[in-house]
Amino acid sequence: EAGVTQSPTHLIKTRGQQATLRCSPISGHTSVYWYQQALGLGLQFLLWYDEGEERNRGNFPPRFSGRQFPNYSSELNVNALELEDSALYLCASSLDGQYGYTFGSGTRLTVV
Amino acid sequence: QKEVEQNSGPLSVPEGAIASLNCTYSDRGSQSFFWYRQYSGKSPELIMSIYSNGDKEDGRFTAQLNKASQYVSLLIRDSQPSDSATYLCAVNTGRRALTFGSGTRLQVQP
Numbered sequence: 001e002a003g004v005t006q007s008p009t010h011l012i013k014t015r016g017q018q019a020t021l022r023c024s025p026i027s028g029h030t031s032v033y034w035y036q037q038a039l040g041l042g043l044q045f046l047l048w049y050d051e052g053e054e055r056n057r058g059n060f061p062p063r064f065s066g067r068q069f070p071n072y073s074s075e076l077n078v079n080a081l082e083l084e085d086s087a088l089y090l091c092a093s094s095l096d097g098q099y100g101y102t103f104g105s106g107t108r109l110t111v112v
Numbered sequence: 113q114k115e116v117e118q119n120s121g122p123l124s125v126p127e128g129a130i131a132s133l134n135c136t137y138s139d140r141g142s143q144s145f146f147w148y149r150q151y152s153g154k155s156p157e158l159i160m161s162i163y164s165n166g167d168k169e170d171g172r173f174t175a176q177l178n179k180a181s182q183y184v185s186l187l188i189r190d191s192q193p194s195d196s197a198t199y200l201c202a203v204n205t206g207r208r209a210l211t212f213g214s215g216t217r218l219q220v221q222p
Contacts (some may be wrong), residue, residue, distance in 0.1 A: 033209070042214035043156070043200070056209060090155055100146045100202070101210060103155040 002027065004104035006091050012110045013081050021076040021107045025093030031055075032074040033094070033101060034066060038087040046089075049074055081111045115139060116203050118213035126221050131188040133216050135201030138182065145177055146210065147186045148200040156200055160186060191220045 005024045013019050025032050034046040045058035049068035057064075063079040072093075078085055088108050092101035117136050125131045133147075144163050148156035162168045162175040162184070174187040184203075188195055201213040 043212045045209075045212075048209050088153075088155075099144070100158050100161055100204075102158065106155050 004091055004093050004102050006089075006104035006107050008107060009105070010108050010110070012112060015081055015083060015111055017081050019078045019081060019085075019109055021078075021089050021091075021109070022073065023076070023091030023093075023104060024073045025091075026102055029093035029095050029102075030072055031094045031096075032068055032072065033092045034074070034076050035090040035092070036060075036087045037090060037106075038084075043090070047076065078109070083111050085109060086111045115205075115211045116201055116213040118199075118201050118216045120214060121217040122219045123216055124219045124221060125191050127191060127193060129191050131191045131195065131218055131220070133186040133188075133199050133201075133218065135184045135186075135213055136182055137184070137201075137203045137211075139203070139205045139211075140179075140182065142179075142182075142203045142205050144204040145175070145184045146202040146204075147173075147175060147184075148202060148212075150198045150200060150215065152197075188218075191218075193220045193222050196220045 007022045031050040033048050035043045047066050048056045052068050066076040068074045088106045090106045092103045094101045115138050147160040149159050150156040160175040162177045168175045172189045176185045196219050198215040198217045200215045202210040
């Protein structure tokens with residue numbers, strides 16, 4: 001069974017540009033979660049999508065947005081990139097949160 | 113008060129010793145509890161889940177849950193240098209979304 005896949009693995013952008021990160025959940029999982037992990041810090045919850053709808057978002061500005069497609073894959077968009085957006089962005093999927101999440105390997109975004 | 117609290121560490125133990133990692137949570141309605149291991153620069157990996165009071169053992173790992181005290185712990189027996197990582201406690205509060213602690217960094221000294 002394929003795990004959670006994220007692309008790209010690494011992304012380098014210039015301040016002010018937009019970044020698009022992609023995630024494909026485990027087959028059968030309907031929920032996708034996005035987290036930001038800045039260097040040396042804990043997981044910061046960004047967004048939760050389930051059945052195509054945004055169910056919850058963390059304490060991030062509106063320039064962080066995303067969507068979930070009918071096949072349950074998801075996209076995270078970060079507009080007007082700032083230097084402090086440099087981080088590891090992790091996607092996770094679950095069938096139901098009571099069984100835990102499975103994480104992808106992440107996208108490392110560097111803003112220069 | 114944070115929803116899930118962990119001591120950030122580092123917790124340093126000698127090789128072969130028992131490492132004890134602790135976590136407290138604030139929501140009494142929490143239903144399920146998880147421990148993730150995260151190596152530096154890598155994504156978190158689920159290593160234990162526990163749903164009812166008591167102990168759950170899996171190899172060298174034992175998870176302990178005490179809902180009355182709102183306390184979850186992870187014991188690692190015969191600690192190895194390869195166990196050196198950050199351990200994240202996560203709690204499901206019934207809303208299908210997990211809340212993570214900030215993690216405890218474990219260092220196993222050879």
